[in-house]
Amino acid sequence: MADPETGQAVADETAAPKKKERVPRQPMPEQDPAVRRHNFNEVPFGYSEETAIVEAGRCIQCKKPLCVEGCPVRIDIPGFIRLIAEGDFRGSIRKMKETNILPAICGRVCPQETQCEIKCILGKKFEPVAIGRLERFIADWERASGEVEVPEIAKPTGKRVAVVGSGPAGLTVAADLARMGHHVELFEALHKPGGVLVYGIPEFRMPKAIVNAEVHTLERMGVEIHYDFVVGKLETVDELLGRFDAVFIGTGAGLPWFMGIPGEDLVGVFSANEYLTRSNLMRAYDFPNADTPMLRGRHVATIGGGNVAMDSARTAVRLGAEKSYIIYRRSEVEMPARIEEIHHAQQEGVEFHLLTNPIRFIGDEKGRVRQMELLRMELGEPDASGRRRPVPVEGSNYTLDVDTVIVAIGNGPNPLIPQTTPDIETKKWGNIIVDEKTMMTTKQGVFAAGDIVLGAATVILAMGGGRDTAQAIDDFFHIDDPTETAGEREGAQ
Amino acid sequence: MYKILMHERITADVYRMVVEAPLIARKRRAGQFVVIRIDENGERIPLTIGDADAEAGTITLVYQTVGKTTEHLSTREVGDFLMDVVGPLGKPTEIRNYGTTLCVGGGIGNAPLLPIVQALSAAGNKVVTVIGARTKGLLILENELRAVSSELIVCTDDGSYGRKALVTEPVREVCERERVDLCVAIGPPIMMKKVSEATKEYEVHTVVSLNSIMIDGTGMCGGCRVTVGGETRFTCVDGPEFDGHQVDFDQLMKRLNAYKEYEQESLERWRRMREEEAATHAETECRLVEEIEKVKQHG
Numbered sequence: 001m002a003d004p005e006t007g008q009a010v011a012d013e014t015a016a017p018k019k020k021e022r023v024p025r026q027p028m029p030e031q032d033p034a035v036r037r038h039n040f041n042e043v044p045f046g047y048s049e050e051t052a053i054v055e056a057g058r059c060i061q062c063k064k065p066l067c068v069e070g071c072p073v074r075i076d077i078p079g080f081i082r083l084i085a086e087g088d089f090r091g092s093i094r095k096m097k098e099t100n101i102l103p104a105i106c107g108r109v110c111p112q113e114t115q116c117e118i119k120c121i122l123g124k125k126f127e128p129v130a131i132g133r134l135e136r137f138i139a140d141w142e143r144a145s146g147e148v149e150v151p152e153i154a155k156p157t158g159k160r161v162a163v164v165g166s167g168p169a170g171l172t173v174a175a176d177l178a179r180m181g182h183h184v185e186l187f188e189a190l191h192k193p194g195g196v197l198v199y200g201i202p203e204f205r206m207p208k209a210i211v212n213a214e215v216h217t218l219e220r221m222g223v224e225i226h227y228d229f230v231v232g233k234l235e236t237v238d239e240l241l242g243r244f245d246a247v248f249i250g251t252g253a254g255l256p257w258f259m260g261i262p263g264e265d266l267v268g269v270f271s272a273n274e275y276l277t278r279s280n281l282m283r284a285y286d287f288p289n290a291d292t293p294m295l296r297g298r299h300v301a302t303i304g305g306g307n308v309a310m311d312s313a314r315t316a317v318r319l320g321a322e323k324s325y326i327i328y329r330r331s332e333v334e335m336p337a338r339i340e341e342i343h344h345a346q347q348e349g350v351e352f353h354l355l356t357n358p359i360r361f362i363g364d365e366k367g368r369v370r371q372m373e374l375l376r377m378e379l380g381e382p383d384a385s386g387r388r389r390p391v392p393v394e395g396s397n398y399t400l401d402v403d404t405v406i407v408a409i410g411n412g413p414n415p416l417i418p419q420t421t422p423d424i425e426t427k428k429w430g431n432i433i434v435d436e437k438t439m440m441t442t443k444q445g446v447f448a449a450g451d452i453v454l455g456a457a458t459v460i461l462a463m464g465g466g467r468d469t470a471q472a473i474d475d476f477f478h479i480d481d482p483t484e485t486a487g488e489r490e491g492a493q
Numbered sequence: 494m495y496k497i498l499m500h501e502r503i504t505a506d507v508y509r510m511v512v513e514a515p516l517i518a519r520k521r522r523a524g525q526f527v528v529i530r531i532d533e534n535g536e537r538i539p540l541t542i543g544d545a546d547a548e549a550g551t552i553t554l555v556y557q558t559v560g561k562t563t564e565h566l567s568t569r570e571v572g573d574f575l576m577d578v579v580g581p582l583g584k585p586t587e588i589r590n591y592g593t594t595l596c597v598g599g600g601i602g603n604a605p606l607l608p609i610v611q612a613l614s615a616a617g618n619k620v621v622t623v624i625g626a627r628t629k630g631l632l633i634l635e636n637e638l639r640a641v642s643s644e645l646i647v648c649t650d651d652g653s654y655g656r657k658a659l660v661t662e663p664v665r666e667v668c669e670r671e672r673v674d675l676c677v678a679i680g681p682p683i684m685m686k687k688v689s690e691a692t693k694e695y696e697v698h699t700v701v702s703l704n705s706i707m708i709d710g711t712g713m714c715g716g717c718r719v720t721v722g723g724e725t726r727f728t729c730v731d732g733p734e735f736d737g738h739q740v741d742f743d744q745l746m747k748r749l750n751a752y753k754e755y756e757q758e759s760l761e762r763w764r765r766m767r768e769e770e771a772a773t774h775a776e777t778e779c780r781l782v783e784e785i786e787k788v789k790q791h792g
Contacts, residue, residue, distance in 0.1 A: 189711050191530060191537075191577045199713070228579040230711055234516050254713040258725055265725065265744055267751040271715035277708055282536060288762050291536040291562055292708075293755030367747030414712055415730055 025127035026055040033347040037317050040203045043344055047137040056085035059129045066119035072464030075099045077131055084134055093142045097151055101175040104210045107136025110460045111338050143213055150220045154181035159477050162244040164231045167195020168459045169250035169450025172466030178221040180474050187229040195252055199281040202311050232420040237446060246445050246473050253411035253451035263361030268295055268369035272312045272408035279315050297404025301325045304408030305335035312406040313350045324350045329357040329377050329390040371399050411456045431455055439472035447473055494574040498551060504631050506558045507601060508567050515550030517580050523608035524586030524734055528710040530577040531565055537708050538562050541605035555604030561759040582710045583733045590617040592674040595667055597660050597688050598624040599680020603634045605702055606679045611641045619643045623663045629654035661691045668695040682746045689737030699737035703728045719745055
């Protein structure tokens, strides 16, 4: 058992609080907004060992921890935090990795405030334990220690699994299945691994080195990775089933939505995917050293209120925009972005135009966007999502001068696999249908999870889905238990 | 890594390259393309697959030098590697026996046209092929196309070879003289636009193959979007072939010019770097020769 007083004592030494106040939630030091506006380096520096121990000491080690219930992958939160409080960092990361193989990523991109931290009992009276920051700390500590341990791997089962897509869902499935002793091969369409973690989430929020380190661990676990491999085109799912015992589809929500309003195809109007991919994956911020160019707008408007919108607006700031606007049709309360991202955007000078919605884009003779026309909104009755529905205010039209517009209103499922695998059934918008219990698609031996099933959601939900699916695939092998494996079939031919 | 097995210049600014890519060679069908990246700093560009040899495990890429990346590509030598070749992407051409087909190629468009003409002929179509170029020296794949077409009409803008005409002239003539069941036009956007306008008068269904700017080629970025029949479509996953009578070519041309200034900057910088490199190299060589002379003189 951890002694909450331990934390108190340490805090007294380092933070020198007044009187006998409760130790406050420890802030995480970060780059000054004025400086970080001009660079792509990660914004928060993370906790020091001392601060982490202080923060971990705040956890009161509930017998029935509610935080764990809030976690999609059910990390033993009090467990790993107790070990940090005790200074046993190695023990803590081992505890963490029992349930979460990618803590450096989750610690950075999970919406903790709506998952684990919102359930923290301390939050009722004080501020919740900074679970996300501690998760990030312990993962970063391990990487900095230079000794990233490869999880123990069960003895080979002889089963072969093809994992399509190396984003959060695919990485999780691959790691879990490899740990169970199955042979895993990852198929990635792009030239780098990580999916949305590398093409979508910017360096200042998700350093590529971290993704690479996690992928390197997978390789050390024996997972083979094929790049430039577009499943559906180069090899269909049916063909993969000829040489694998199961196929997992984690191809994500990779088809950007547009608004369908006039002028959307003007030069200077981008999907957030394109804007971010140019900057992140293709390093267009380093043009002309990198060959991929991107339009460096002076007045940039990003439409949307999610994390992707914040990432885009903040990227525009770093690329030298004089004005970077967020255009969102509801109010700040309804914004789906992580609170931290909204704060960071505001600190960096992003201007929020709330309760307003574009109705058309206006271009010049060269077909380049120059202005957008907007309509003010007010909040009406709650809609199906429970959020109050924005209703246009008649006659409230106004225009805004812009030379770049980034549409960040979400993504549909990538169509390539459903297009080329007719017996995988999808819902109306193309999301793959899976059985809730077996996680199997309508095609025997083919499984799916992440955004291709859920629609555009979060990294951690994709990981949670990946974890459940890995277990389901393992169960499938045991129930199905054909005496011969794909390897044996190939050998017999 | 994808090895370059053959590389040759076929006109002033058009090159043919054979690359080792066994899986793509086995899978590709007429009308499909690949996305390539030369090296770690390279951009991703789409190139149509001109030909493939499934047995040898190779694909043929025919490209024109238009900017930094293609000019850089033209300096790659046999035995060098391309860092990435992704494909086959896009939907293949719908090949069946239509009856009489009219295939129109302009400039570099003859390269992607060739496998389509081959496939249409093999499917039993009568294929009338019309090809054009600004001038004789820029005409490519004439003999290859002649070999697989029922009839080949060649024209040049300046009359230096074949007929002095734009391709639309013979296109109209063929439509006048016989019933055409399908037209396939591939070339610069302005040429595809004009051909589509011409065939529309004769109500001949016309397929064009678009060369939009794209990054991933798998539907993810949406950079290649084009308006077809009033709807936004993605060239990479919905195309590259669309109904020419429905495509908004004017918009396509504007979008293709989106990065013009950047492309110019990149190209000029690269040429400058090449020159500097060559100068340094020449200087080093001179010194080397001098040193050798010295050593010789001093015995």
